[in-house]
Amino acid sequence: MKPFDYIRPESLEYAAQQQQRDGGRFIAGGTNLLDLMKLEVETPERLFDLNRMPMAQIEPEGEGLRIGALVSNNACAADPRVRRDYPVLSRAILAGATFQLRNRATTAGNLCQRTRCYYFYNTAMPCNKREPGTGCSALNGINRIHAILGASDQCIATYPGDMAVALYALDATVEILQASGGRRHVPVRDFHRLPGDEPEKDNVLEPGDVITGVVLPPPPQGVQLYRKVRERSSYAFALVSVAAVVRMDGERIAEASLAFGALAHKPWHDPRIETLLAGEVPSDAVFDKAADLLLEGAEDYGHNGYKIPLARRTLKEVLRNATGGGQ
């Protein structure tokens, strides 16, 4: 690990200003960042330890709920209000990592977790995300876990997490403190980026931006489901995952909010699918049309083509379970 200065800031505002001026990383749980620092994939010159900042509360916000940036993944998943009103979020969190990791991993840190692309982790190999301009080793390499949607010729990495997929389905909002002292609110669906020509940028955070919390809208009506397909039944990243919030009106689908994990550089959300499903009587034919939209433009890079039929089948299974229709 490269040497760094360890700074425990007096206030969040101070941390934001110093980080904007001098660079460095904010650290909370550190479960991803310290791992990457040991491998020297991440080499920050300073760490701002935010753990003592007052951001570990879950509290009502309007009719919704505000999850503080430092709330651990386990504390969020176990919170009675989250379990009752946002079960898709509890289920998604519990589908990821282990109890030990989730005790340390935080809400903000989890949003910012980095890809598990093996070439990103391997400092002996070119990687545009780690070292811009060096090339993408995955494009013509082993790319079994890589993106089928929204990739570029610079990067085909995926966002690996589960929690954020549920937040996309719930249409949550990320609350950010800026170095200027101002605050901005970014819809979570706009928080992560596609790789384009700047794959080194995972999300829209600017220097000096600190995530202070995530705001959940009022609890949605209907069924909430999270389905994760992976190679082991525990402690493995998703190959495909689907988060769904579906409300029925009699025999018809009134509203369906869907997000997909492990398919792209960000959790995938396609409003066209929701427009298509609204008002339909659920059937496999309708579900197939939804999958056609999802997978329009899906690309097989050599080893990840299996994700295309897998995403279709997983989406159909989730829609069958959520609506009681189809098959």
Added chain:
Amino acid sequence: MPQTNRSLTINGDTYEFSGDPRTSLLDFLRRDCGLTGTKKGCDHGQCGSCTVIVNGQRINSCLSLAVMHDGDAITTIEGLGTPDDLSPLQAAFVKHDAYQCGYCTPGQICSAQAMLEEAKAGWPSFVSDDLDGEVKLTREEISERMSGNICRCAAYSNIVEAILETMEAGE
């Protein structure tokens, strides 16, 4: 590099940390405190052999910096029992032969100790049918909740038995 003086309570005793901020909690425990019961396996949060209990919660001590634990209360395997006075879980691991080489065992026991408390607090897991129901620690639940602790000798079935027996004795 600025010196950083921090104070940690480990198994009830106070330890000062003033070293390189790169020092993991795991290395601090083993190298500086002489508490070598906690084991280094993968050093990347994948195997669980470094599991310790911090402020009542189990974590991977390899993925945490000692400097970040100023003021924290830490329990390691040495704090749970001694050879002459085994904790209930330690005794159950011996009785059920819940290991072969023993390298992962301190992490397994620290993890299981905290896991029993999590279940009492009603924390659900991935395999819980009902998010709101009372947690019943079945074999399936225990396996899921212990999936962060790998045993390369594959003593899993005996580990589960040891935990089940400890849990039932505690009820």
